[in-house]
Amino acid sequence: MRTIVDLISGGADIGRTRVFWIGFGVIVLLFLLYPTQASAFRVSNVSFYLLNIPLGLGMALLWGYCGVLSFGHVAYFGIAGYIYGIIAGNMSENTLGPLAGVAGGLLASAIVAGIFGYFVFYARVQKWIIPILTLVLTLLLETFLGQTAGYQWRIGSVLLGGYNGMTGIPWFRLGGFVFEGYSFFYLCVVVVLACYFGLRMLVNSNFGQVIVAIREDELRTELLGYDIRARQWVVFVISAMLAGLSGLLYVQWGNYITPSQVGLLQAVLPVIWTAVGGTTSLLAVVISAFALNWVTFTLSSQGNQYAMVIIGALLVVTMLFFPRGIIVMVAEWLGRLIARRAPSSQP
Amino acid sequence: MEPTIVIETRSLSKRFGGVVAADNVNFKVPSGEFRCMIGPNGAGKSTLFAMLCGIESADSGRILVFGQDVTRMQAFRRVRLGVGLTFQTNRAFHQLTVRENLTIPQASANLKNKEAGQMRLEFALDAFGLDPDDETKAAELPHNQLHWLEIAMVLVGYPNLILLDEPTAGMAPEETLQTAKVLKHLNSTGLTTVVVEHDMAFVKDVAQTVTVLHQGQIFAEGSLADITAHEDVRRIYLGRA
């Protein structure tokens, strides 16, 4: 039985030396101190960059470690967000409302992913079918949600809102404590750290190793006695719940959600974060998701029309010239540089 | 005493379009035997092998492993009954290290067979020169060791039966000899071994019984001496049919 320390420091993600962990700790500390130095507006923006990280981690887990590419992962982001809005909105008098909403949102993501995953994994289809069908699912979801304008489209007392989306989504609260502003920022930091370390331990575990084996050679892994379809299904559902987690945080951040969150433009973003970061490293995707969210958010709030062209071009360039991911390749280059300069401190 | 049949097919048939790959095959391997399957190209060896593994489904007939009907059983469940399989094109995990290759098969190990299995594994690792803590990437191993790695990998599951498809493909004579030596020893500990092979020197060295396949049927079966004396077997190999 491996200890938690072993699982965290395993080799399935980059960074294992003491220097790395010290640097990691410093950065976490900087994040924790950030609200004392920055305006509420800035803190809110950084919260936005953080809340998208679980979605990126879900993609990295599924694509990088399991070899399954999902183009429609934002569907689970949206499902969780809308379900939370429906449940918490209907239970607005109830102190347990938000918690029920969170549970409901995650459960809804898991169930939809579970059903969809069953059809797709147990059908033993060719590799390209999964990205295509997941994309179709999220586009259909967007179309559906887009035509829910009008009073007849409501669940309980909550209007779905059509293309304008659902507004007035209640804050998440524990007991009487409402997570908004600075406390929401800290909630995001904690969630991101929990997700990252949880996944890091998962990929270093036996389960994670078998997942990687499935990615490397499905047939060989199956003929070693593993039910590969069940494992792929489990990873798919976990990654969908991570996407849902981002969706839940998102509706806290803005108290609204629109169908465009599950549309084509949104759908490409986690793919870009994962490709740019590098599918073989969870940490790289954390960094790239944060950085790219910062870029797109800043560009679009400035009214810059070139944002999506730049992002699209970045994806093409990354796929052509940085096949292992920009961050991962930079980390590899740094690793070689450090090894050359200080050979005696090699572990 | 009637020996237990470890793996058997009954009236197994399979066609691909107009080609008959397996024609009413009745194949039986008793426990502890070292069986070699030979036959000219196109005889149906690969198809039979694939059906035994569970990669291909039969059109009709039954397959039994350890007395259990596995005809409709998924491949991974068959393996869990205690079967180890290696492929013609090497399928060790080339991008992973030797250590990882040898740890991954662990979780589905047939624990009922742990003691015997553990001894076999240790013998094989030692005889093949493989170190279970080796961090070398499998792709960097020499060709023969890569094949040996795959054999060791399936031994990690403590199987009671191993099916190997051309395990000495591409090996030099000394390496083939070494493979034969290891497999013979493993077989002597009670590990039923079925090998599809082309290399007659290898077959001569290891086989207790030889099954000759031709045009999807079992053409002849018996000891190697019987087979090589068989005029029809010579004919199908030299093609005067």
Add this chain to the structure above:
Amino acid sequence: MDVLPLALSLLYQFMTGAAFFFLAAVGLVIILGMMNIINLAHGELMMIGAYTATITYHAGVPFWLSVILSFFVVAAFGAVLELLIVRRFYGRELGALVVTWGVSLVLGQGTLLFFGPFMPSIKIPGGSFSYGVFSYSAYWLILVLISLLLVLGLWWLYNRTPYGLQAKATMQNAEMAKSLGVRTSRIYTLTFSLGAGLAGLSGALMAPTLTIAPFMGQQFIVPAFITVVVGGTANVIAGAVASSAFLAAVKTPIGMAFGAFSGTVALLLAALIIIRIMPDGISASLQKFFNRRAGRTAQ
């Protein structure tokens, strides 16, 4: 009870629905069948075809000539795309999916920036006529005819031309084809170009029925992808035809009874069911049937 007008209307909707799916998917499936790559910029290629048609049309070129021109313009564009980007991803299908998505982003957003949000539309040729309470568009009937001609044309291309022979050989076994002297890299470029050209052609043909805007290609994504998933690649043309017909047969009654969106959802459900029973698509089962017949006659 006047069943005849209803029956005719259903038939019309079925035929035009099938033509729509076929036109939306044909370029995509040609490329998929050859390189096992889904070109996510397919919708944008259709858009470029529509743009070429409308620009040339409004510059005075007769409509049918604009359509033909669109084929060649987008085919050329496709060749460039293949040479610069797509060919680096052969063997890496998932990577090809991702990079073509990036290309589609650049093309779509770029068109918005360059041409603005709207383009002048093309007046739909032919008129409409009615029978009973239902109205029919003569142009769509022409599109059905054109689709049939395309099927015949593609059949002729794949079975009666040197390109077709080489393309089929490359699809079956590229290594073998290469060693027999087929210039496979040229076949790939030509095939991608053909697929792109067909996408452009479809976009131009359907342009009069649509609003011409930078993201007009997106409306074809769901139908084209589902058609291709259900059809499969074992037999590209037969698969596309069978798939289009099947999906139209599903969508027409359901769409009529429950609305267009329900029709589309029914398509996704149908696709999920089909891949469960026939994981390699309808064309794989069709191909098995053809093979069995050939096997029987050979004996």
